[in-house]
Amino acid sequence: MPMPAILPFPERASVLLEADREGRDAAVAALQTSMLRMLTGLPPGKLRLTIIDPVGLGDNFSAFMHLADFDELLVSGRIWTESAHIDRQLANLTEHMENVFQTYLRNQFETIEEYNEYAGEVAEPYQVLVVANFPVNFSDTAVRRLVSIASSGARCGVYTLVSVDSRQQLPHNFDLEDLRQHANCLAWGGDRFAWQDQQLGWLPLSIEPPPEPAEFVEIVRAVGEQARDTRRVEVSFDRIAPAPEEYWGRDSRHSLDVPLGRAGATKLQDLHLGSGTSQHVLIAGKTGSGKSSFLHTLITNVSLYYAPDQVEFYLIDFKKGVEFKTYVTNRLPHARVVAIESDREFGLSVLERLDAMLAERGDLFRKHEVQDVAGFRDAVPDEPLPRVLLIIDEFQEFFVEDDRVHQQASLLLDRLVRQGRAFGIHVLLGSQTLGGAYSLARSTLGQVAVRVALQCSESDAHLILSEDNTAARLLTRPGEAIYNDANGLLEGNHPFQIAWLGDETRDQRLVAVREKADAEGHNNGEMLVFEGNVSADVTSSRPLAECLSAVPLEKSVPSPLAWMGEAVQIKSAPAVRFRRQSGTNLVVVGQHPEQALGVLEAITLSLAAQHPPDAGCQIVVCDGSAADEPGGEQWQRLAELLPHQVEVVRPRKVAETLAAVAAEVARRDSQDDETAAPVYLVIHHLGRFRDLRPGEDEFGFGSSFGGLDAEKTVSASQQLVSILRDGPALGIHTLCWCDTYNNLNRWLNSQTLREFEIRVAFQMNASDSSNLIDSAIASRLGDHRALLYLGEQGTLEKFRPFAPPPEEWLEEITGRLRAGATA
Known part of the structure; x- marks a missing residue:
């Protein structure tokens, strides 16, 4: 058988x-x-x-x-x-x-x-x-x-x-x-x-x-x-998170300890920072390895175990995406800075802020004769001194160019890594790869004792761990990692599986943290947010809000400031001052009509807020936008809402309008009237105004043009030259947008362009950038970025231009201006 x-x-x-x-x-x-x-x-x-x-x-x-x-x-x-x-x-x-x-x-x-x-x-x-x-x-x-x-x-x-x-x-x-x-x-x-x-x-x-x-x-x-999806392993976040009654139950004075995931059958893997050489962390893993999940698990769990007066976060994300947006949306009370799709300049300014904190804490420790965070808290129990976690995802972005940002970031990161341990400042650096020509100095990385290696190539396994430790190449699934707290040496390897934190679970936990903070009155200060993936929000502009809060004004501001966007560093927003002097005209160049509209509208609102409606200020808008384009009726709507004297004209009426403005320039000039109310001439989409384009025989015009002769026919382009040249000193300023530098050159010759001392450049080719702002840097601008060039000082500043204001906010602001006019 x-x-x-x-x-x-x-x-x-x-x-x-x-x-x-x-x-x-x-x-x-x-x-x-x-x-x-x-x-x-x-x-x-x-x-x-x-x-x-x-x-x-x-x-x-x-x-x-x-x-x-x-x-x-x-x-x-x-x-x-x-x-x-x-x-x-x-x-x-x-x-x-x-x-x-x-x-x-x-x-x-x-x-x-x-x-x-x-x-x-x-x-x-x-x-x-x-x-x-x-x-x-x-x-x-x-x-x-x-x-x-x-x-x-x-x-x-x-x-x-x-x-x-x-x-x-x-x-x-x-x-x-x-x-x-x-x-x-x-x-x-x-x-x-x-x-x-x-x-x-x-x-x-x-x-x-x-x-x-x-x-x-x-x-x-x-x-x-x-077997397609069986490699995916999910360790429940509940396994490592504290129970609600245990939230904020840990004290960070001696160290910071937080579970990250499962290590074997019965243990949890903790992140331990603050004692010995375990002070800073290096994290590396290829795309899809679970690096973002690791960071979310870490940030969320730290927020659950420690109160905002125990730990603060400075979060910088250089890669494309909105990984850290949830901490803004849910108003994480521990977060002091959150940068989404950050600029290198903003990241550098965060390092500078922490470097200043390093110095401040050094002075505090010397004053109280203590050596570390625990000693300070014991000596001054009523003054909170939270540990600081600086988390930089794709930190290699600091070093993609050999420039000032590269050099300064290298110096500051090295100082934070070497000196931060004594002052409770811990650096966590994440990257998809540590290879490449530009990177942080190996001597600095050598000071980072804690390494977390996820799935990566063999060459990166050497870099993240050590030359003799390539264990990371054997990692096979997302979230599988090696925790090493021995500077990457083989004997320090601790394999573990990162806990999986889904978006819904994460948001529920963050809401609970926010509610607990509100209930207990935790307010560590305002969160500074940089969202590089979108245009700047004019409704959250602090200087513009302060300007509007001063309404009503008794009289006009002599040299008003105007804001057009947000800085890409931790500093005041870029602003331009409209003084009564030659060259105080502004030109915006670039094929970004929505952002150009946002810049010009924000400037117009800024200026309007600094002139009482009954002071005689005039705003003349030559609107070249078509009615069926996005924002095509925006200027007309603004004119209806503002209590000031605002006139909106279309291209077919521009010659008549410019003749009137040029006549006012001539009158003020002939009468030496330098105190008359300001006039702001806005030209939106210069290339749509054919009447303003000079004929071939007009490009030499401008050097001898004086007052207007009533018997002599003067073209609209000549009148514009007169306004640009003579208007600013008499309080008549021009704000202009042109879609390309080529069109700008066709409408205005090089001598006339010199009358624009204030220039805003969006992305353009290197040649046009050099001609416009004396630098090719505008060719390297990304989305939602612009450059402000001030010819008088010869300075360049990158910024995030404002998007056009939303209707509700516009109605609120102009309503306040109208109320001020009747007060």
Whole structure:
């Protein structure tokens, strides 16, 4: 009666097949059948194959490569044939076994099965090493590793399926018995394989052949499909988070300790900062490795364990995206600075602020004769001194150019890393890669003792850990990481799985933190927010709000200030002052109509707020926008809302309007009237005003033009030249937007352009940038960025231009101006 021949998995699942030339094909078929049985007998994704086929060059097992279409790790990327590759794969398996023994099993678990019963979501998959035609292409080192895997692998969940070519000479100092004693041994007997076992040898064995190729592929692909998402492991955030009644229960005076995820079956991995050399953190992992998840888990859990007077965050994100936006939306009370898609200049200004804090804390410590945060809190218990976590994602962005920002950032980061430990300032640097020509000095990185390595390349594994520690290259799934608090040395490796914090769960926790802060009256100051992925918000402009709060005014401000956006550094917003002197005209150049409108509207509102409506101030808007364009009716709407004297004209009426303004310039000039009420001429979309474009015979005009002769016909372009040249000193200023520098040159010659001392440049090519602002830097501007050039001082400042104001805010502000006019 036939009985099934069964491998005792997982106790003794390894197989050794010995065959000569005639039995080689049968050995390959037996290996295929065994592999297929294991794949289909275990849960999807719980078995990984490492296949070595030096004679068949991978053809013997090519059907299994369909698994790679779903997850390359199911077959270790490919089938290995070359000696060097075989050495590397066996080294990877032995390193995996070392990790299992030393990190997971220790003296607590006898086998990987026992460990997996407790490990749950972080259970280790089984590994099967398949070798055809041993010992072809096996070096002496590879042979020793194979013996090690065969002898010790079963406890770690690593098994071998090996076919031995009996015609091949065995390696020197190798005894096949070293493999036989750890496997189920079968030998080719001429027509079939027979058990090499005293108890089973007398039983005839018929190994089931593998399925037909089409069915074989179908089965393999079905397994791969089921295993597609099994590599994703989610450790619940609830496992590491405190219970609500334990929120803010920890004290950071001596150190900061917060769980990050699971380390093995029964332990949690903590981040520990503030004692010994564990002061700063370096985090690296390729795209999709879980670096962002790690940062969210860290920030949220610190916020749950520590109160805002225990820990403060300075968050800088250089990459494209809005990872840190949630901390703004949920008003995280611990956050002092949040930068989203930050500029290098803003990041540098944050470093400068922390450098100043370093100096301030140094003075405090000397004053109270203390050495550290704990000593200060003991000496001055009523004065909170929170630890500071500076988190910079993609910190390499500081060093992409060899310029002042690069140099200053290097110096400041080095000082913060070397001196911050004594003053409770901790730096956490994240990056996708540490390679490249521009980076932070290795001497500075060497001071960062705590390393968190996620999935990365072998070269980055060397950089994030150390030259002799490449354990990070063996990480296989998102969120799987190595925590190392020994400057990257091998003995400091602690593998763990980062807890998964979904967006909804994160927001719920942050709302709870915000509510607790409000209930307990925690207010550590205003959060400074930089959102580089959007235009600046005029409604949140502090200087403009202060200007508007002064309404109503008794008289006009003589030299009013105007604001057009927000700084890209921690400093006051860029502003221009409209003095009564030559050249005080403004031109905006660039193909960003919405932002150009936002800049001009903000300036117009700023100026209007500094002139009482009954003081005679006039605003003349030459509006070239079409009615069907976004914001096409914005100027008309502003004119209706402002209580000032505002006139909006379309291109066909521009000549008449400019004639009136030019006549006013001439009148003031002839009467030396330098105190008349200001006039602001706004030209929106210069290229739409054909009447303002000079004829070919007019480009030399301007040097001798004086008062207007009533008997002489003067073109609109000549009148504009007169206004630009003579108007500013008499209180008549021009604000102009042109879409391209080429069009600007067609409408205004180089001499007339000199009358614009105030210039705003959006992104343009290097040549146009050099011609407009004496620098090619505008060619490197990104979205929502502009440059302010002040010709009188010769200065350049990058800023974020305002978006057009929303209707509700515009109605509120103009309502206050109207109320002031009637007060």
